[in-house]
Amino acid sequence: MKIEVEKCAKTKIGDIDFGSAMPFGKYMSDHMFILKWENGQWGTPKIEPYHALSIEPSSKVFHYGQAIFEGMKAFRDANDKIFLFRPKDNIARFNKSAVRMNMPEVPEDLFYDAVKQLVALDKAWVPRGEGRSYYIRPFMIGCEPALNAVPSAEYLFMIIGGPVDAIFHGDVTVKIADHFSRAANGGTGFAKCSGNYGGQFYPSTLAKKEGFQSVIWTDDATHTHLEEAGQMNFMIRIGDTLHTAPVSDRILDGITRKSILQLAKDMGIKTDISPILVDDVVEAGKKGEIKEAFGCGTAAVISPISALGYKEHYMKLPKLQSEETFAERIRQRIFDIQYNRTADPYGWRDEVL
Amino acid sequence: MKIEVEKCAKTKIGDIDFGSAMPFGKYMSDHMFILKWENGQWGTPKIEPYHALSIEPSSKVFHYGQAIFEGMKAFRDANDKIFLFRPKDNIARFNKSAVRMNMPEVPEDLFYDAVKQLVALDKAWVPRGEGRSYYIRPFMIGCEPALNAVPSAEYLFMIIGGPVDAIFHGDVTVKIADHFSRAANGGTGFAKCSGNYGGQFYPSTLAKKEGFQSVIWTDDATHTHLEEAGQMNFMIRIGDTLHTAPVSDRILDGITRKSILQLAKDMGIKTDISPILVDDVVEAGKKGEIKEAFGCGTAAVISPISALGYKEHYMKLPKLQSEETFAERIRQRIFDIQYNRTADPYGWRDEVL
Numbered sequence: 090m091k092i093e094v095e096k097c098a099k100t101k102i103g104d105i106d107f108g109s110a111m112p113f114g115k116y117m118s119d120h121m122f123i124l125k126w127e128n129g130q131w132g133t134p135k136i137e138p139y140h141a142l143s144i145e146p147s148s149k150v151f152h153y154g155q156a157i158f159e160g161m162k163a164f165r166d167a168n169d170k171i172f173l174f175r176p177k178d179n180i181a182r183f184n185k186s187a188v189r190m191n192m193p194e195v196p197e198d199l200f201y202d203a204v205k206q207l208v209a210l211d212k213a214w215v216p217r218g219e220g221r222s223y224y225i226r227p228f229m230i231g232c233e234p235a236l237n238a239v240p241s242a243e244y245l246f247m248i249i250g251g252p253v254d255a256i257f258h259g260d261v262t263v264k265i266a267d268h269f270s271r272a273a274n275g276g277t278g279f280a281k282c283s284g285n286y287g288g289q290f291y292p293s294t295l296a297k298k299e300g301f302q303s304v305i306w307t308d309d310a311t312h313t314h315l316e317e318a319g320q321m322n323f324m325i326r327i328g329d330t331l332h333t334a335p336v337s338d339r340i341l342d343g344i345t346r347k348s349i350l351q352l353a354k355d356m357g358i359k360t361d362i363s364p365i366l367v368d369d370v371v372e373a374g375k376k377g378e379i380k381e382a383f384g385c386g387t388a389a390v391i392s393p394i395s396a397l398g399y400k401e402h403y404m405k406l407p408k409l410q411s412e413e414t415f416a417e418r419i420r421q422r423i424f425d426i427q428y429n430r431t432a433d434p435y436g437w438r439d440e441v442l
Numbered sequence: 443m444k445i446e447v448e449k450c451a452k453t454k455i456g457d458i459d460f461g462s463a464m465p466f467g468k469y470m471s472d473h474m475f476i477l478k479w480e481n482g483q484w485g486t487p488k489i490e491p492y493h494a495l496s497i498e499p500s501s502k503v504f505h506y507g508q509a510i511f512e513g514m515k516a517f518r519d520a521n522d523k524i525f526l527f528r529p530k531d532n533i534a535r536f537n538k539s540a541v542r543m544n545m546p547e548v549p550e551d552l553f554y555d556a557v558k559q560l561v562a563l564d565k566a567w568v569p570r571g572e573g574r575s576y577y578i579r580p581f582m583i584g585c586e587p588a589l590n591a592v593p594s595a596e597y598l599f600m601i602i603g604g605p606v607d608a609i610f611h612g613d614v615t616v617k618i619a620d621h622f623s624r625a626a627n628g629g630t631g632f633a634k635c636s637g638n639y640g641g642q643f644y645p646s647t648l649a650k651k652e653g654f655q656s657v658i659w660t661d662d663a664t665h666t667h668l669e670e671a672g673q674m675n676f677m678i679r680i681g682d683t684l685h686t687a688p689v690s691d692r693i694l695d696g697i698t699r700k701s702i703l704q705l706a707k708d709m710g711i712k713t714d715i716s717p718i719l720v721d722d723v724v725e726a727g728k729k730g731e732i733k734e735a736f737g738c739g740t741a742a743v744i745s746p747i748s749a750l751g752y753k754e755h756y757m758k759l760p761k762l763q764s765e766e767t768f769a770e771r772i773r774q775r776i777f778d779i780q781y782n783r784t785a786d787p788y789g790w791r792d793e794v795l
Contacts, residue, residue, distance in 0.1 A: 114589020117500055143494045146602045147470055151583050154507050154636030155643070191643035226589055230504050231640075236467020236579055238673050238741075240643045249499045266628070273626035273662035275619070277641040283507030284637015287584075288630040290508070290544035290593045309626035310663030320591050388591075 155231030220255020318384030508584030573608020623662035671737030
């Protein structure tokens with residue numbers, strides 16, 4: 090399907106100071122992709138100047154949460170070539186989220202073309218600099234104006250994006266959840282749907298009041314298994330093994346997560362994908378065997394954790410030299426691939442022409 | 443706080459045929475209430491002509507699901523007086539939802555005034571007729587244009603509404619969930635937040651393909667407890683006792699639910715508020731002891747169930763004369779109070795002047 094393109098009359102790029110901080114998801118580039126589903130089919134795909142949407146207050150997205158998204162990035166190399174990272178994995182996952190939320194799937198080829206054309210058109214917005222990227226946000230919302238609580242008859246699929254800095258959370262201390270939860274068995278935890286995020290804010294705010302920066306989510310039934318790190322997947326190094334929980338209907342099948350597992354394996358790091366028990370972590374903490382822990386995801390790539398709190402236990406992790414850490418070694422390996430500084434035996438890089 | 447009122451130039455009421463069906467939540471009346479939170483405080487409350495919102499694609503509501511709502515109704519009596527039903531209970535619950543979703547609470551007096559003024563201004567839209575009402579939808583969304591996954595710094599609180607028919611779902615057969623779930627322990631199930639609804643659509647669609655009209659949600663950890671009926675609370679009459687589950691962090695504290703419990707008690711119906719086990723229901727079904735079952739909530743009031751399916755079991759409920767059923771007797775009692783046809787010893791009716 091051919092994408093109609095309407096270019097903006099004048100770029101806004103002069104409004105952005107690329108020399109200053111670029112807060113995550115604040116600056117949007119000149120264009121956006123938009124595609125509407127109605128009468129049981131997709132309409133005409135369009136790239137338009139970025140603009141506000143006119144939406145009825147009774148639109149279902151405001152009431153019933155049919156809203157899914159993805160997070161992707163485009164990187165600029167030293168020669169001003171632009172690369173995506175594993176975009177087809179995001180597209181496939183988006184459609185899995187769509188199925189779970191009873192929304193129409195987006196044709197994969199069209200989705201892929203739309204991302205590439207949008208990034209190519211707004212290429213000037215892809216920033217230079219280690220850790221910096223053009224963050225791409227595909228999303229879909231149910232927009233039928235009707236309050237009956239059944240699936241929307243109309244949807245908007247959109248792609249927006251803009252330049253972002255690397256996210257470095259710094260010295261993150263985390264609380265292991267012992268009451269609040271992120272996801273239910275048989276729920277939507279594996280999908281990137283809006284409800285998974287809004288429900289985390291209050292428990293995270295409470296954790297902040299207790300002196301933590303974030304929450305490690307546990308299984309909701311027993312709170313005995315470590316599952317996700319805030320809005321990221323969770324990994325923990327005990328001794329010399331890097332552990333992460335298997336994906337499930339409560340845990341997102343993270344693309345950074347699986348990239349890390351692949352790279353770790355190829356770097357000779359032992360990995361273990363099996364349930365992570367709180368008790369085992371507390372035990373390892375007592376023995377001083379926890380070497381490092383981190384969250385991982387597209388936005389922050391790898392976000393190191395400096396301490397884990399669980400009930401009366403407080404496990405401060407050692408300050409390893411960063412080059413000794415799995416976190417830093419793997420992060421550099423990912424950056425090298427993303428910024429086209431090394432060979433890419435995996436075929437993860439995808440050039441935008 | 444004084445509410446600024448801007449009246450519409452011309453009513454749209456002539457566009458609606460009050461003699462025909464009025465689908466739920468489709469027709470909106472002439473005005474809406476709107477109040478914005480920014481810079482850490484509420485702005486000027488306004489009643490304006492109903493209009494579409496201009497919202498950035500990066501607004502947080504589209505991505506992270508900070509969205510809560512309430513459902514209320516206004517009723518017209520035989521003398522054209524207009525009444526609300528327990529509005530302060532909805533307002534209090536809305537603010538509980540706000541806390542859980544890390545959103546600002548709305549001052550209760552202002553909320554109450556806003557509902558009353560809006561309904562008074564759009565009084566002509568409150569329909570006549572048994573079961574008909576003006577459905578009121580207060581809601582709040584996080585609308586800051588920023589993709590960082592933290593609580594929104596800006597919110598819109600709005601009230602919209604319009605005329606609706608009584609909802610009669612007819613002969614509803616329901617599937618007792620044995621895999622999918624609505625809510626997690628320590629999650630948001632007790633709050634009226636958007637994510638609780640969107641996640642139900644897909645399992646409900648699958649149940650429809652199996653020949654059911656709706657799903658009875660069970661606890662997510664074991665699927666052994668009956669908890670909610672679709673988007674309503676669940677009640678079941680076994681022998682001559684009306685059973686419902688206690689509210690919890692997975693179950694909404696329904697206003698229709700608690701009204702029914704109060705009325706049942708005063709009508710001499712034995713009620714039991716304790717966990718309802720799937721095994722006990724299957725046992726009672728085998729013995730022919732299940733007399734009736736229904737969902738209850740503001741929209742449908744009481745929605746009778748004709749059959750319950752659970753794995754290989756299919757429990758068809760008897761067809762009692764409607765005047766023999768608790769469902770019909772209690773529904774009439776509620777309608778009599780709502781439409782001002784009887785004394786209201788509870789103080790539930792609240793006249794709009």
